[in-house]
Amino acid sequence: MIYTCTLNPSVDYIIHVEQFSQGGLNRGTNTAYYPGGKGINVSRVLQQLGQQNTALGFLGGFTGDFIKKELDKSHITHDFIETEGPTRVNMKLKSTEETEINGPGPAISVKQEQELLQKIACLKEGDYLVAAGSVPSTITPDFYVKAAALCRKNRVNMIADTSSQALKQIVGQEVFLVKPNHHELGELFDTTIVNVEDAVHYGQKLHEQGAEHVIISMGGQGAVYVSGDTYLQADVPAGEVRNTVGSGDSMVAGFLASIAAGSKPEIAFQTAVAAGSATAFQDDLCKRADVDSLLSHVTVHSLDKGRF
Numbered sequence: 001m002i003y004t005c006t007l008n009p010s011v012d013y014i015i016h017v018e019q020f021s022q023g024g025l026n027r028g029t030n031t032a033y034y035p036g037g038k039g040i041n042v043s044r045v046l047q048q049l050g051q052q053n054t055a056l057g058f059l060g061g062f063t064g065d066f067i068k069k070e071l072d073k074s075h076i077t078h079d080f081i082e083t084e085g086p087t088r089v090n091m092k093l094k095s096t097e098e099t100e101i102n103g104p105g106p107a108i109s110v111k112q113e114q115e116l117l118q119k120i121a122c123l124k125e126g127d128y129l130v131a132a133g134s135v136p137s138t139i140t141p142d143f144y145v146k147a148a149a150l151c152r153k154n155r156v157n158m159i160a161d162t163s164s165q166a167l168k169q170i171v172g173q174e175v176f177l178v179k180p181n182h183h184e185l186g187e188l189f190d191t192t193i194v195n196v197e198d199a200v201h202y203g204q205k206l207h208e209q210g211a212e213h214v215i216i217s218m219g220g221q222g223a224v225y226v227s228g229d230t231y232l233q234a235d236v237p238a239g240e241v242r243n244t245v246g247s248g249d250s251m252v253a254g255f256l257a258s259i260a261a262g263s264k265p266e267i268a269f270q271t272a273v274a275a276g277s278a279t280a281f282q283d284d285l286c287k288r289a290d291v292d293s294l295l296s297h298v299t300v301h302s303l304d305k306g307r308f
């Protein structure tokens with residue numbers, strides 16, 4: 001069984017403004033609301049790709065109700081812990097540039113945090129837990145480390161997609177997959193990742209420190225995969241980019257859906273890139289048909305390990 005865990009979900013509010021003027025009155029041309037937060041995005045794409053899963057985490061208020069209704073509409077099982085305050089609204093402003101404003105999210109009590117850890121402690125051998133997104137400031141900063149310890153104890157495959165301090169803490173833990181983007185990877189090692197060589201070099205370090213599979217996404221420059229003796233690089237297919245919010249989450253879902261269906265890592269990586277790009281090429285997250293039609297346009301090359 002696959003579980004996703006979103007500590008700080010969001011309603012993603014997309015607003016298009018033709019010429020954004022800072023400090024002025026701006027009127028949007030079109031708007032949309034999507035259930036968001038990294039784990040929830042992974043749940044939605046997994047469902048599209050035929051993998052039933054359960055979404056865990058914290059939700060509250062009218063925004064939390066919206067997310068639950070949307071998940072119900074998509075037939076995604078969920079088991080959230082209710083917060084008193086409302087789930088945040090993250091604004092994604094589309095103008096000549098993409099600007100994101102992600103809120104802090106509601107307060108979470110120690111009791112609520114314990115409740116979630118108890119749910120994670122009940123997962124069974126062979127299950128997958130996708131722990132994705134930022135850790136709210138009101139819970140213990142090492143929440144993902146605690147989750148990783150429970151997963152290791154119960155032989156649950158943990159996937160971590162996070163950034164900043166939470167990513168730093170997960171390094172050194174035995175996890176199934178980590179998927180930083182190249183900015184997050186650079187921040188982690190206090191460097192700048194400019195090319196595939198850099199991505200492989202630092203990806204290797206994550207693998208050596210406990211991550212079985214490592215994917216480094218590089219936006220329009222494609223992605224790199226590192227595990228054992230397998231080093232792969234993929235280019236992105238051609239297409240018109242409409243909205244990259246959720247592309248990274250779609251990659252995680254693409255990889256996991258493919259692995260859970262019994263594919264080899266090469267195919268799972270190709271599916272991951274197809275799913276990431278399929279999301280980038282439309283307003284909402286990708287649909288199964290989009291991923292299927294992009295798959296053959298994603299070229300995956302083996303990289304010679306001796307080069308690194």
Ligand SMILES: Nc1ncnc2c1ncn2[C@@H]1O[C@H](COP(=O)(O)OP(=O)(O)O)[C@@H](O)[C@H]1O
Nearest residue numbers: 181217218219220222236247248273276277280
């Ligand atoms: N400009 C783009 N063109 C095509 N695909 C893209 C583009 N930007 C992102 N993607 C797809 O989405 C994946 C994840 O994007 P990235 O921005 O690196 O992740 P994140 O959303 O985690 O920051 C990429 O590997 C690629 O497959």
Ligand SMILES: O=P(O)(O)OC[C@H]1O[C@](O)(COP(=O)(O)O)[C@@H](O)[C@@H]1O
Nearest residue numbers: 036037038090133134246247248249
């Ligand atoms: O938990 P964080 O880091 O604030 O991120 C939450 C945001 O990330 C998203 O999950 C999108 O993530 P990606 O673009 O990295 O795939 C949005 O849905 C949400 O608004």
